[in-house]
Amino acid sequence: MPVKNRLADMQPQIAEWRQDIHAHPELMFEVHRTAKKVADLLRDFGCDEVVEGIGRTGVVGVIKGRQSASGRTVGLRADMDALPILEETGADYASINPGVMHACGHDGHTSMLLGAAQYLCETRNFDGTCVVIFQPAEEGGGGGREMCADGMMARWNIDEVYGMHNWPGQPLGQFAIRTGPFFAATDEFNITVVGKGGHAAKPHEAIDSTVVASHLVIALQTIAARNVDPTEQVVVSVTSFETSSKAHNVLPASVELRGTVRSLNKEVRAQAEARVKAIAQGIGATFGAEIDLRYKLGYPVMVNHDRETQYAIDAATKVAGSCDLAPLVMGGEDFAYMLEERPGAYILVGNGDSAPVHHPKFNINDEILPVGASWYAEMVESRLPVA
């Protein structure tokens, strides 16, 4: 693979950072050790500015190119947080925090961007400014949203922004991307069905919340099957069904359902929300149960911008020889907020034949670290070419 030679040479160093971060995983916004390590390294590399505490625990580093005539700034983003999973990799650098692990490879993303930052600080072979962005709380906390809300894009005059994720199943070190909607909006609902509890042998005197909730689970399937245009994508999953009684002879007074709704455009997203609400109220009314519904909008659809996607493909092709078309992903991605504020693109880099992300045996393959780092660096050198 024609990765940048300097970054190929740096592989043992980048892997050492990665394995150290892997051994010390931290959740959500509590990425204090990781953020400090990142900030210390960025200062060691000679970044022109390093600011901590953006979006609570995010870190921003500024690297000025040896020319500044373009006046343009390219942002590169990595995520730093881990997951509440008990690690089973058996790696000798496995998590020292039981029940917390880097099961999504953010240890790898952070290390790749550190490698690119060191390379860019050494070479400065670009015309303009590179801003490296290390965000907390990608796994459901909206760390990217918080960094944007802190005014990051305007404060550093970021013109374009690029992000990357490792991808199990995609050949090792091979890139994949698509333009337009790429990762899904991730919304959540809690529906409490309040009936009337009673003796299991006297159902006629109760309003059986279990039966009402069961009808609701089935009816929610019709959003995908009968409401949304079949050429569009939507997922409605009920993931938890909890009754207020555990006894064999008691009809529970209430049932709480939880679930998630995934969609890839605003219209489908709004349609699914409206249907969840209407179906819940309608089923409740049919059986005489009360419905308490909470519907929480999560990450928006992550949309890659057309031109910037092509730039990302060009950089990936330069590093790896080619770039594949990625499938649609019904998972969510916090980078969506950054792509709502600035044009940019998000790319996948193959982690080869590994366990899937969010699995206790998942691990990043250290061979891809210089590949990802080279793509980050190439994005800056190709978008900010020296005269």
Ligand SMILES: [Zn+2]
């Ligand atoms: Zn994840």
Ligand SMILES: [Zn+2]
């Ligand atoms: Zn992830």
